[in-house]
Amino acid sequence: MKMEEMSLSGLDNSKLEAIAQEIYADLVEDSCLGFCFEVHRAVKCGYFFLDDTDPDSMKDFEIVDQPGLDIFGQVFNQWKSKECVCPNCSRSIAASRFAPHLEKCLGMGRNSSRIANRRIANSNNMNKSESDQEDNDDINDNDWSYGSEKKAKKRKSDKLWYLPFQNPNSPRRSKSLKHKNGFSVCTSAPNTLPLLFSSSGELSNSDPFKYSNSTGISYETLGPEELRSLLTTQCGVISEHTKKMCTRSLRCPQHTDEQRRTVRIYFLGSSAVLPEVESSLDNDSFDMTDSQALISRLQWDGSSDLSPSDSGSSKTSENQGWGLGTNNSESRKTKKKKSHLSLVGTASGLGSNKKKKPKPPAPPTPSIYDDIN
């Protein structure tokens, strides 16, 4: 009701202006008061003069604007070249590699336990196979030199796995070939062909069933039976770079049928064919070594009228009494007679020496055994 009595309509503009000025003054005074309270509080709390620094220390914190430095004046890559001393092994390590090194050095990272377990497992395996060899010493008297050599070589090459650039435990390694086709194959360091002809008799001593860490199989450690079964199920083409056999399927797109055929011929004699064409057959009464395969291949080269394309198309099985059996799983389909006979002759001669032979004299051996025959 009071408001209605005091209507503003009676006010003229000057009065309105005066009132406006008053309101404005009040507002400004409020602001000043608020500011005074802030200052007073700052003074009493002691932070009022904090932003007053002396010019000397002001210069210390000036913003730096030079190329190659950040605004604090620090160099960018400073820590890359720095070296730290490891408190555990007292070695000097690069700063950027220090953390992983410490992890392994102290044995506290995720990989350290894996590596340790693997080492234990390996040393156990090696101990076991060593004792195996001693037991078989009496049995395999002829095997003394090559067996121990091979074992030594194998062990040494196993150790090569632990070279820094080839860490088998790093999670980044592809874990192929663990249980491909029912068995896994040990891969030593990439060996060249001369080591190819390991005798099958020795395989029981060495450990062919370790996991390989690559995507292929090293054929050196395979016996004829394994080779044959491998080649019936896998591509088997030997890679140029790693000297390992391809473990992909028989129709793997990386390799051609020709390559596969060549590999089979190389391993199993020139009568070997690709498994697609094969018919089921009994094969192994004969335990033929890889060296014998090479020998038979050499024999074939001289007298054979068999060409790889022929063997591919043949379907007959005439080698029941052949006696060559094993390595020529694909060669079951061979048809030629003349060559058979010559092969049988040499094969039986070779067959008498089932135990492993020293590798170098592979070519000359046929002549020796011919004499024996």
Added chain:
Amino acid sequence: MNKDAQMRAAINQKLIETGKRECFKELLRPKLTECVWKDQLKVHCKEVIKEKGLEHITVDDLVAEITPKGRALVPDSVKKELLQRIRTFLTRARWLSL
């Protein structure tokens, strides 16, 4: 005079009730900060404090010294704008209460 005083009181009340007073304050504060009014006043404060001594300064002293300076330091642009808004408010109030 009484009437005027009453009128002013009524207007103030209206101002507060509608929340316009707070509104104007919030408008003024950033403007003053922006136009370095606060910094100038701060410098003046420092002088006063140094004069009076850090330990013995009181709110009253500060207020007495600072307020006149503060009023004077307000830039004209800010003053004009604020006055304009107040006038607008008053005119509207006058029309509304008619």
